[in-house]
Amino acid sequence: MKSKHEKLCQILHICVTVFWGMLLTGCATMHLPDYVHSDPNGYQYHAFRNHIVVGASPFVDKKECKKYFGTDLMKTSVVPIALSVWNQHPHNSYLLLKDNIIISNQRMDVHSSVKQVRSHQHRGGESTMKAGAVGLLVAPVVGAAVILAGGKMISDAEVIQHNLEVKEICNKTLSPDSETGGFVYFRIPETQALGDKLYLKVDLVDVQNDDTVTFNFEMEI
Amino acid sequence: MKKLSLVLVTSAVLMATGCTHHYVIDATSCSFKENAPKNNISVGLILSEELKTAGWQKEFMGDHFVMDLGDQFAEVSRCVAKVAFASVLEASNKPGIQGQVDAYLIAKVSKISRTMGATAFGRSDLSVVFEWRFEDKDGKLIWVDTIHAKGTSATGNIFSHKKEAKKQGQMMMEDLMNQSHHAISNAVEIKRFVASVK
Numbered sequence: 081m082k083s084k085h086e087k088l089c090q091i092l093h094i095c096v097t098v099f100w101g102m103l104l105t106g107c108a109t110m111h112l113p114d115y116v117h118s119d120p121n122g123y124q125y126h127a128f129r130n131h132i133v134v135g136a137s138p139f140v141d142k143k144e145c146k147k148y149f150g151t152d153l154m155k156t157s158v159v160p161i162a163l164s165v166w167n168q169h170p171h172n173s174y175l176l177l178k179d180n181i182i183i184s185n186q187r188m189d190v191h192s193s194v195k196q197v198r199s200h201q202h203r204g205g206e207s208t209m210k211a212g213a214v215g216l217l218v219a220p221v222v223g224a225a226v227i228l229a230g231g232k233m234i235s236d237a238e239v240i241q242h243n244l245e246v247k248e249i250c251n252k253t254l255s256p257d258s259e260t261g262g263f264v265y266f267r268i269p270e271t272q273a274l275g276d277k278l279y280l281k282v283d284l285v286d287v288q289n290d291d292t293v294t295f296n297f298e299m300e301i
Numbered sequence: 302m303k304k305l306s307l308v309l310v311t312s313a314v315l316m317a318t319g320c321t322h323h324y325v326i327d328a329t330s331c332s333f334k335e336n337a338p339k340n341n342i343s344v345g346l347i348l349s350e351e352l353k354t355a356g357w358q359k360e361f362m363g364d365h366f367v368m369d370l371g372d373q374f375a376e377v378s379r380c381v382a383k384v385a386f387a388s389v390l391e392a393s394n395k396p397g398i399q400g401q402v403d404a405y406l407i408a409k410v411s412k413i414s415r416t417m418g419a420t421a422f423g424r425s426d427l428s429v430v431f432e433w434r435f436e437d438k439d440g441k442l443i444w445v446d447t448i449h450a451k452g453t454s455a456t457g458n459i460f461s462h463k464k465e466a467k468k469q470g471q472m473m474m475e476d477l478m479n480q481s482h483h484a485i486s487n488a489v490e491i492k493r494f495v496a497s498v499k
Contacts, residue, residue, distance in 0.1 A: 109416075109423035109456075173490050175445060234361075235419040242414045242426060250411075250447035251432055255489045287443060287490055 110239040115148050115247060117261025120164035125280075125297045131169035132254075134282050134295045137162045139263075148247070150240045157268050159301055160247075161280065164261040167254035173287040174254045180283035181249070183266040187279055187298075253287065268301070276301060321365040324463055326470030328373040331478050333384060337486035340495045343388035344435075345402040348375050350393060355410040357427070361417075368466065370413065373474055374431070378408040381481045395440070403498050404443070406485075407434040411447070418456035425456040427469045431477055433484065435491055444490040450477035 120135025139160040249262025280297040353371040392398040412430040428451040435444040452473030457465035
């Protein structure tokens, strides 16, 4: 027969073990590291024009994706593309606007596509979208987790969603010799396979004379 | 038996109806960490209705959590504009002050999000993606920048969640204020524009 004191000690022992067990087995809040955008010249695809360097790297590696986004986004047909822009012009400033970043799985007509594309078009095997439509993509990524949720899963889903938004590229003025970086997200159609082409178009607008500098990338995913 | 039934019915009603929790954030105690000379022009500060009513809310296990942030965003925007420019005229849209200012400073809330920790001790982040646009009096975009401001605290338990949320909200507003001030006062494009107006 155990004494009252022994029983209390046993309960306390169980509580402490469960608490540490929870912490060590992953009940701690998910933490995702920041992605440091480096020199665009080091990106898988890069180009130099009018003193501006733009670099782009599709994030298709599962490990990398899990590390920075907490989930394999490719499973939900979303491709994150790391983008880095460096204005090396000594005097001119350029506007980087999300609406001027377009991703498509079809080759784009450089001169006419911008005004024709809605924020997200998806017909059959064709998909074209503007960066900044992250809301369209995030819901399917985290939706399943929330439906099945327990407290930890809800917390993880929120951290993943928050992280996608925080890492997204944003509207910015690139002053002389300044750089910026962020991710654009693209939902690939079901018919698209790994190894297919993806086309990225980035337009930068000169603040003083409204001239546009266009960068086109043909990427393999 | 009667007491037990009463307790059970009351609990069932409470569980079915849920509660609404209001988090009150106050940005009036926020202060600037940097000093910078004012730009000697008059700007129209555009604070839309959308900004003034912005907030965060969430449904969780029948409870409704609400954080009204619009008034505080407006207050922070006013403080930033008044510190950065010699004269500030506020309006909810551009036509309201057309012809009375040299340029427009437009504040916009793009996104508010909040994470909750897996436990009461877990970290919770409140963040806002806040966009500033500076346009000349003809509406030509001169400068744009996006601020990611953040406040972090513990998620808190049933007794401390409001206090933690308040702390987190104030931290985010202070971060927003200082990052915005830094961005506007260091913008080469705004300085160039001010020089051209003179």
